[in-house]
Amino acid sequence: MSEVTISRRSVLAGSALLLASTALPTIGWAQTPKKGGRLVVAADSEPRNLNPAIVASNGVFFISSKIVEPLAEASFDGKDGLDPRLATSWEGAADGLSVTFKLREGVKWHDGKPFTSADVAFSALQIWKPLQNLGRTVFKDLEAVDTPDELTAVFKFARPTPFQLIRNALPALTSVVPKHIYETGKIEENPANNAPIGTGPFKFAEHKSGEYYRLERNGDYWGQDQPYLDEIIYQVLPDRTSAASALEAEEIQLAAFSAVPLADLDRISKVPGLKVITKGYEALTYQLVVEINHRRKELADLKVRQAIAHAIDKDFVVKTVFLGYAATATGPVPKNDPQFYTADVPTYVFDVAKANALLDEAGYSKGDNGKRFSLKLLPAPYFNETKQFGDYLRQALAAIGIDAQLVNNDSAAHIKAVYTDHAFDLAVGPPVFRGDPAISTTILVQSGIPDGVPFSNQGGYKNDELDALIAKASETLDPAARTELYKEFQKKVAADLPLINVAEWSFISVVRDTVGNVANNPRWAVSNWADTYLES
Amino acid sequence: MSPLRRFLCTPEAIAGAIILAALFAMALTAPLFFPGDPQAIAGPALLPPFQDWSLPLGTDRLGRDVLAALLHGARTSLAVGLAAAAAALAVGAVVGTLAGFAGGLVDEVLMRITDAFQTVPSFLLALAFVSVVGPSLGVVVAAIALGAWTGPARVARAEVLSIRERDFVAGARVIGMHPLEIAFREVLPNALPPVLALSSVIVAAAILTEAALSFLGLGDPNRVTWGGMIAEGRAVLRTAPFLSIIPGVALVLTVLGIYLAGEGVVETAAVRRSLS
Numbered sequence: 001m002s003e004v005t006i007s008r009r010s011v012l013a014g015s016a017l018l019l020a021s022t023a024l025p026t027i028g029w030a031q032t033p034k035k036g037g038r039l040v041v042a043a044d045s046e047p048r049n050l051n052p053a054i055v056a057s058n059g060v061f062f063i064s065s066k067i068v069e070p071l072a073e074a075s076f077d078g079k080d081g082l083d084p085r086l087a088t089s090w091e092g093a094a095d096g097l098s099v100t101f102k103l104r105e106g107v108k109w110h111d112g113k114p115f116t117s118a119d120v121a122f123s124a125l126q127i128w129k130p131l132q133n134l135g136r137t138v139f140k141d142l143e144a145v146d147t148p149d150e151l152t153a154v155f156k157f158a159r160p161t162p163f164q165l166i167r168n169a170l171p172a173l174t175s176v177v178p179k180h181i182y183e184t185g186k187i188e189e190n191p192a193n194n195a196p197i198g199t200g201p202f203k204f205a206e207h208k209s210g211e212y213y214r215l216e217r218n219g220d221y222w223g224q225d226q227p228y229l230d231e232i233i234y235q236v237l238p239d240r241t242s243a244a245s246a247l248e249a250e251e252i253q254l255a256a257f258s259a260v261p262l263a264d265l266d267r268i269s270k271v272p273g274l275k276v277i278t279k280g281y282e283a284l285t286y287q288l289v290v291e292i293n294h295r296r297k298e299l300a301d302l303k304v305r306q307a308i309a310h311a312i313d314k315d316f317v318v319k320t321v322f323l324g325y326a327a328t329a330t331g332p333v334p335k336n337d338p339q340f341y342t343a344d345v346p347t348y349v350f351d352v353a354k355a356n357a358l359l360d361e362a363g364y365s366k367g368d369n370g371k372r373f374s375l376k377l378l379p380a381p382y383f384n385e386t387k388q389f390g391d392y393l394r395q396a397l398a399a400i401g402i403d404a405q406l407v408n409n410d411s412a413a414h415i416k417a418v419y420t421d422h423a424f425d426l427a428v429g430p431p432v433f434r435g436d437p438a439i440s441t442t443i444l445v446q447s448g449i450p451d452g453v454p455f456s457n458q459g460g461y462k463n464d465e466l467d468a469l470i471a472k473a474s475e476t477l478d479p480a481a482r483t484e485l486y487k488e489f490q491k492k493v494a495a496d497l498p499l500i501n502v503a504e505w506s507f508i509s510v511v512r513d514t515v516g517n518v519a520n521n522p523r524w525a526v527s528n529w530a531d532t533y534l535e536s
Numbered sequence: 537m538s539p540l541r542r543f544l545c546t547p548e549a550i551a552g553a554i555i556l557a558a559l560f561a562m563a564l565t566a567p568l569f570f571p572g573d574p575q576a577i578a579g580p581a582l583l584p585p586f587q588d589w590s591l592p593l594g595t596d597r598l599g600r601d602v603l604a605a606l607l608h609g610a611r612t613s614l615a616v617g618l619a620a621a622a623a624a625l626a627v628g629a630v631v632g633t634l635a636g637f638a639g640g641l642v643d644e645v646l647m648r649i650t651d652a653f654q655t656v657p658s659f660l661l662a663l664a665f666v667s668v669v670g671p672s673l674g675v676v677v678a679a680i681a682l683g684a685w686t687g688p689a690r691v692a693r694a695e696v697l698s699i700r701e702r703d704f705v706a707g708a709r710v711i712g713m714h715p716l717e718i719a720f721r722e723v724l725p726n727a728l729p730p731v732l733a734l735s736s737v738i739v740a741a742a743i744l745t746e747a748a749l750s751f752l753g754l755g756d757p758n759r760v761t762w763g764g765m766i767a768e769g770r771a772v773l774r775t776a777p778f779l780s781i782i783p784g785v786a787l788v789l790t791v792l793g794i795y796l797a798g799e800g801v802v803e804t805a806a807v808r809r810s811l812s
């Protein structure tokens with residue numbers, strides 16, 4: 001063995017190499033994911049049920065989408081905007097009565113049992129169709145799931161069901177859970193609802209109530225070399241202001257779903273090491289909507305609804321309430337939807353004089369105190385923005401002589417007041433557009449929905465023409481014809497105003513710049529994060 | 537020395553009186569200076585204070601005038617504070633007098649009820665009451681009074697217990713006055729001074745409780761309140777701290793002013809008593 005000698009030259013060479021090695025990752029190797037590490041993420045709520053097959057909501061997906069996977073995930077550049085997950089291909093029959101899924105080979109559940117078509121059949125028939133909040137509508141005609149072999153599942157529908165709808169529903173509605181865990185006992189009470197078992201890149205490790213959720217790496221994951229992270233910790237930080245300071249203190253590396261208040265983004269984007277990212281939520285568009293109780297005789301009058309629409313300054317709402325992180329809405333389909341959106345609908349410019357004239361025409365003239373009539377206004381408490389818009393709407397209505405009395409409730413009381421008791425005149429709601437109007441949008445307008453179904457038409461609105469249009473679209477198989485029908489639907493809704501669409505917004509992530517592969521699909525925050533990595 | 541002169545000799549009493557006077561002036565002049573709706577949108581959002589002299593204290597997240605909100609908020613705070621204290625004192629004095637004067641079973645029952653109310657933290661009681669009944673100004677006043685009447689009740693009872701043994705009470709009995717008449721016309725007025733001494737503490741606590749309820753979103757949403765202003769400012773605490781600081785300082789000064797003035801009154805009364 002030769003003795004190591006330290007010369008000036010070797011030190012220089014060595015330090016040059018060191019310099020180069022620190023500079024290189026940011027230039028050439030930035031795309032090569034690094035293995036290992038623990039990602040700490042802010043979580044603002046602790047869902048009681050973590051089973052995404054039963055509760056298809058973003059709060060649940062945020063955690064459980066890493067554990068339980070759907071048949072396909074949304075994608076920026078994949079065919080039909082989809083990327084295969086548990087299914088590798090999907091094909092709809094021409095008559096709309098069946099859809100055939102080819103499933104991925106060699107996939108294992110976290111407990112080691114193999115994943116087969118029986119699991120898909122069980123999830124579809126026993127959970128998505130009867131129990132899931134969204135699946136109840138989309139899979140209502142699903143009759144049977146044939147499993148000719150272990151890797152093929154054929155969905156059979158009793159009535160023609162548009163393949164376009166099924167395809168659009170794949171990312172959010174088709175989380176597959178293991179049959180062998182759920183087949184005994186009541187599905188709603190299964191312990192796996194709180195400690196999910198799936199096929200995803202991360203396994204559920206533990207949940208300390210009020211503190212954190214911990215997910216650990218699934219070594220048997222089907223994705224090659226994936227996942228890159230060893231662990232994901234969801235740090236429970238219910239207070240919104242604390243997420244920003246936790247990021248600055250490097251206690252957490254990621255705050256998704258606008259956990260950092262919009263007003264803080266400008267400041268935090270200047271903090272070195274932190275990035276503000278607006279991408280990665282394209283398929284999760286929230287809509288700011290004024291829900292209307294048509295049982296009130298004043299509001300049953302179209303002229304009054306038009307007056308309210310004219311009284312709302314949508315640009316002001318986008319600029320002030322959302323600080324520019326939103327877009328004004330024209331109708332029930334958001335502008336950023338690539339398939340269905342049409343701008344060719346009746347619009348309502350901000351015009352207080354016109355609104356006042358419409359109300360006079362409708363026969364509601366101003367009384368001695370300058371007021372026409374009084375309304376109860378219930379802003380949904382889920383977001384700061386919905387509450388602030390409530391404050392704004394009260395002022396906008398005051399300008400046209402409508403006296404709106406705000407009623408504040410907590411989440412549970414709000415849902416009961418609006419969707420069960422109908423104890424409201426106007427409500428501010430944030431429904432979600434999920435890539436297809438038939439999933440969660442037409443339900444906001446359709447009549448005949450039983451009391452108590454949240455985020456549905458509980459305003460007593462009934463329009464036979466619109467109901468017929470919705471029914472027709474739900475059976476139209478040709479995607480082009482179906483899209484046309486939904487364009488017609490948007491026009492009719494904008495004309496008759498069963499509700500008033502004000503703005504559309506998505507979320508913002510704030511992330512440390514050491515986190516790689518962020519926001520690389522339109523549902524990133526609620527996708528599986530198998531390719532997410534940490535640079536150091 | 538007249539009581540007023542004595543009152544004005546204590547510096548803290550003067551400070552308290554000045555703050556209180558300013559507060560009442562604010563509350564009374566609010567509709568003069570800002571006749572419209574204080575929640576109307578008046579300018580660009582998040583305007584910092586002292587930038588635009590038509591909006592001297594700046595604007596909040598929606599562009600509402602902070603000064604207008606502050607002045608109208610003073611009305612709400614004072615109204616709730618005074619109404620809640622009046623209700624608590626009235627209920628407390630009546631319960632205390634009845635218990636003390638009647639004695640026996642009535643005393644036992646009323647005092648055990650008082651005990652029960654005293655064991656529940658008054659803020660929790662208010663919180664539960666408002667979230668069940670629903671927030672509005674009247675409900676908030678009732679909720680605060682619900683937790684505050686026990687103190688006056690105990691003090692009133694103690695006073696009544698000593699007063700009812702005095703000769704004039706026996707005299708009233710002899711001339712055949714109805715016991716209730718004796719209790720409320722002869723005994724209660726004499727028992728009142730120490731009970732009223734509690735009022736400053738109760739008003740101050742009521743204003744704080746109202747602010748805390750509003751901060752938690754349980755105030756009347758159709759009125760401006762300082763607690764509600766602080767809660768709204770909290771979301772932008774790092775970017776626009778003045779939105780929380782301004783109503784916060786107003787709240788501190790108000791409570792301090794009431795407390796100091798109350799102390800001054802008690803002090804004056806004590807001196808007078810020891811002089812007599």
